[in-house]
Amino acid sequence: MTVTTPLGFRAAGVAAGLKASGAHDVAVVVNDGPGATVAGVFTANRVKAAPVLWSQQVVHGGVVRAVVLNSGGANACTGPAGFQDTHATAEHVAAVLTAAEPGREIGAGEVAVCSTGLIGERLPMPALLAGVDRAVRELSGSGGASAAQAIMTTDTRPKTTVVSGAGWTVGGMAKGAGMLAPAMATMLCVLTTDAVAAPEVLDAALREACRVTFDRIDSDGCMSTNDTVLLLASGASGVTPGEAELTAAVTAAAHDLAQQLIADAEGATKQIAIEVTGAAGEDDAVEVGRAVARNNLVKTALFGNDPNWGRILAAVGTTAAAFEPDAVDVAVNGIWVCRSGAAAEDRSKVDLTGRDVTISVDLHAGSAAATVWTNDLSHAYVHENSAYST
Amino acid sequence: MTVTTPLGFRAAGVAAGLKASGAHDVAVVVNDGPGATVAGVFTANRVKAAPVLWSQQVVHGGVVRAVVLNSGGANACTGPAGFQDTHATAEHVAAVLTAAEPGREIGAGEVAVCSTGLIGERLPMPALLAGVDRAVRELSGSGGASAAQAIMTTDTRPKTTVVSGAGWTVGGMAKGAGMLAPAMATMLCVLTTDAVAAPEVLDAALREACRVTFDRIDSDGCMSTNDTVLLLASGASGVTPGEAELTAAVTAAAHDLAQQLIADAEGATKQIAIEVTGAAGEDDAVEVGRAVARNNLVKTALFGNDPNWGRILAAVGTTAAAFEPDAVDVAVNGIWVCRSGAAAEDRSKVDLTGRDVTISVDLHAGSAAATVWTNDLSHAYVHENSAYST
Numbered sequence A, B: 001m002t003v004t005t006p007l008g009f010r011a012a013g014v015a016a017g018l019k020a021s022g023a024h025d026v027a028v029v030v031n032d033g034p035g036a037t038v039a040g041v042f043t044a045n046r047v048k049a050a051p052v053l054w055s056q057q058v059v060h061g062g063v064v065r066a067v068v069l070n071s072g073g074a075n076a077c078t079g080p081a082g083f084q085d086t087h088a089t090a091e092h093v094a095a096v097l098t099a100a101e102p103g104r105e106i107g108a109g110e111v112a113v114c115s116t117g118l119i120g121e122r123l124p125m126p127a128l129l130a131g132v133d134r135a136v137r138e139l140s141g142s143g144g145a146s147a148a149q150a151i152m153t154t155d156t157r158p159k160t161t162v163v164s165g166a167g168w169t170v171g172g173m174a175k176g177a178g179m180l181a182p183a184m185a186t187m188l189c190v191l192t193t194d195a196v197a198a199p200e201v202l203d204a205a206l207r208e209a210c211r212v213t214f215d216r217i218d219s220d221g222c223m224s225t226n227d228t229v230l231l232l233a234s235g236a237s238g239v240t241p242g243e244a245e246l247t248a249a250v251t252a253a254a255h256d257l258a259q260q261l262i263a264d265a266e267g268a269t270k271q272i273a274i275e276v277t278g279a280a281g282e283d284d285a286v287e288v289g290r291a292v293a294r295n296n297l298v299k300t301a302l303f304g305n306d307p308n309w310g311r312i313l314a315a316v317g318t319t320a321a322a323f324e325p326d327a328v329d330v331a332v333n334g335i336w337v338c339r340s341g342a343a344a345e346d347r348s349k350v351d352l353t354g355r356d357v358t359i360s361v362d363l364h365a366g367s368a369a370a371t372v373w374t375n376d377l378s379h380a381y382v383h384e385n386s387a388y389s390t
Helices: A050-060 A079-100 A125-138 A144-150 A199-212 A243-263 A282-293 A296-303 A309-316 A379-387 B050-060 B079-100 B125-137 B144-150 B199-212 B243-263 B282-293 B296-303 B309-316 B379-387
Strands: A009-014 A026-031 A037-042 A066-070 A111-115 A159-164 A169-175 A188-193 A228-233 A271-279 A329-332 A335-339 A356-362 A368-375 B009-014 B026-031 B037-042 B066-070 B111-115 B159-164 B169-175 B188-193 B228-233 B271-279 B329-332 B335-339 B356-362 B368-375
Touching: A009 A125, A009 A144, A026 A125, A026 A144, A026 A188, A026 A228, A037 A050, A037 A199, A050 A079, A050 A111, A050 A228, A066 A079, A066 A125, A066 A144, A066 A188, A079 A111, A079 A125, A111 A228, A144 A159, A144 A169, A159 A243, A169 A243, A188 A243, A199 A228, A199 A243, A243 A271, A243 A368, A271 A282, A282 A309, A282 A356, A282 A368, A296 A309, A296 B379, A309 A329, A309 A335, A309 A356, A379 B296, A379 B379, B009 B125, B009 B144, B026 B125, B026 B144, B026 B188, B026 B228, B037 B050, B037 B199, B050 B079, B050 B111, B050 B228, B066 B079, B066 B125, B066 B144, B066 B188, B079 B111, B079 B125, B111 B228, B144 B159, B144 B169, B159 B243, B169 B243, B188 B243, B199 B228, B199 B243, B243 B271, B243 B368, B271 B282, B282 B309, B282 B356, B282 B368, B296 B309, B309 B329, B309 B335, B309 B356
Parallel strands: A066 A111, A188 A228, A271 A356, B066 B111, B188 B228, B271 B356
Antiparallel strands: A009 A026, A026 A066, A037 A228, A159 A169, A169 A188, A271 A368, A329 A335, A329 A356, B009 B026, B026 B066, B037 B228, B159 B169, B169 B188, B271 B368, B329 B335, B329 B356
C-alpha cells in the first residue's frame, strides 16, 4: 500500500501511453489532510529538469496537496517550452482535483511534479493530461501499489516501504535503477506520513534521512537531472511525534528504499557495502567510500568474484582523506586481505559467491565511520545503457 | 626503434618468466651519454608503488644512466619488503652494467625502476634479476622495439614514437591499457633525446608536455599506483635546442603516445575527443571534459552508437565550471544536437558508425578551450577487468 498506508492519502497509477511498452506511466498522489505540509530534497546537478525547478518552488511554499509523477520522459533539457509543460501539468492536476471535489480548492502552486525517462525530449502532453484525468478518477486509499508501478523505468520491480510509529506511520515509494549517485540518490521518491509536523520539522527530518541513506548509495557515479525526494504530511493521525522519533522513522523508510534501489540497480549482480572505519572525520569516511564505490576496476573485479584489494587501495589513494598508505587495512567479506597497506590473509579465503559483499577499509586515522553502498559493473549494465536510450 | 632512435641510447627487452604467457617482461634502457640528465613525472595517487617512491628519489638527484622496467607485477602495496626488492633491482642493474663496461661506474642511485602488473604481490626476484642479466647482455642501439614489447600488459600492441628536431631527436615508448586517468596518464613511458639539456629544462618541457597530453586522457577514471613518465637526455647530438623547441618536440612525442594509449584502451571500440570551448578558463574546460570522459552513461551510449546528448549535458551539470545550463551547446560529430540546453538538430543525422567520435561542448562562458580524450565503455572492458586480475 506504500504511500497510501498512512492516513489521509490516496493514489493511483495508470497507463497513459508515454511508454512504448504500454506499462503504467502516470501516477497521482493526493494528500487529503487535514494538514498539507511538505519537505523536499532535489538533485545537486546544475542541469535540472523542468519538474525539479517547478517542484523546488512549490516545496518552498510549504504546502503540497498533490504530486503528479510520470515515467516515459524526464522533461529535462527541454528549455522554456518544457517548463511550460510542467506548469501546464500542475495546472491541469489542480483543476481536475478541484472539479472532482467541489468545495475544495487546489492551486497549481500546491502540486509538485516529478518526471523520469529520456532526457532532451518533450513530453506528449495530450496523452499525459488524459492520463492525469484517468488517474484522478481512480484515486483510492489502496492505490499506492499502482502508483509505485507507474514510476518505474528500468526498475525490474516497484520499491515501497512502510515504517510504523506510535500511532502514526511513514509510507513510501521510489524508482531508480541507473544514474544512482551521490549528492542525491538520483531517483524519484515520495514519502508520506500521517504525523502532524511543521514544514521545518519535516525538512530537518528529510535532510538528515537523505544524508545517511540516498546520499550514500552510488550505483554508477552518474548524477541525474531529475532527483526528487518529497515528504508529505497529512496530520491525519492527530499525533505529533518528537523530532528525533520522526527523523528515525523517515530515515528507516529512506534506508529501506535506498537498499531496494541498489539491489535493483541496472545489471547489478552484487550488492556491495563499503564500510569505512578509523577515519579522522565522517566526511573523510564518506569520501573514501565513494571513491571505492565509483571505481570501475573495483566494480568489474567484484563482478568477476575477484577480491582485488590492490584496486581498492588504489581507489583509496585518490582521495584527500587523512591516512597513511602503509597503515590501511582492507577486508573483503571479513577476510583481512590487506594489513598495513600490504598483503595479509590469503585472498583465496574470500568467499564471493553470494550476492552481498562487504568491503571494510580501516584508515587508522581516527574514530569516524561511514558506509557507502554500491553494486558491481557487469555486462548487463553495459548492455542496458548502450542498447537503450534512457 | 623508439627509445633507441636518439643517439646515445641502447635498450633490450627479454622474457624473464614474470608473465605466465612467456612474453617479454623485462626491459633495460641505458643512456651512454655523454650527458645523463633526467626529468620525471609520477602518479598523483597517494598509494604509490615501491618503484615510484624509488624513482622519484633517483630523478630528484638529476642523473639517470639506466632504467629497468618490468611487466608482470606492479610491486605496489608490497610494504617495506617490496621497496627492498626495488632497491635490490637497481643495485643489480648498476652492478651488472658496471661489470660489463670496465672503467664506467654506475651507481644504484642512477638507475630508475618502473613496474606494472598486478598490485599487492611481491615480484619473483630471482627471475627478475636473471632477466636483467640477459637484457644487459642483449643491449643494442636497435633494442628499442623489444623493450617496448617487454612493458606491455593488456596492451594489444607496443606504443612507440619518434619526433625529429633540427639535428636532434626525441624517441619514446609507453604502455598502458587500463587505469588511464587524470593527474597522470596511468602508464609507464620512457622518452629519450640526444639533445643537450639541463635537468630543469627537461623538467619544464616534460611537465608542460604531460599537462596537455597524458593528463588529458582518461580511459576509465581510475588512477594507477605506478604511473611514471621519464625523459632522459644523452646530449649525444651536441645540439642544445631552445626551450620552446624542446617542449614542442617532447609534447608532440607525448601526444602521439597518449593517442596510442587511448586507441588501445581496454575494450575500446571508440576513440573519443571531448572538445570544450567557450570556457571561462582552461581549468573549467578540462573539468568539463573530464566529467564527460568519466561518465559511464555517456561511455556506454557511445558504445551503442547513441548520440545521447542529454547524458552529456547531465555530466556537464555535475561540474563547478562557469556556465548557464540554458546556454550550453553540444555537438556530436559536428551535428549540433543541443543548442541553448535543449534539443536542436535531429539526432538521427549523427553518424557514429566510425571509430573516431568528437563531442563538442560550447559553454558560452568565455574563450578558453581544452580537449580531453577518452574511449567508450564496452562489454570487452567489463570482460577484461572481471575475468583477469591486473
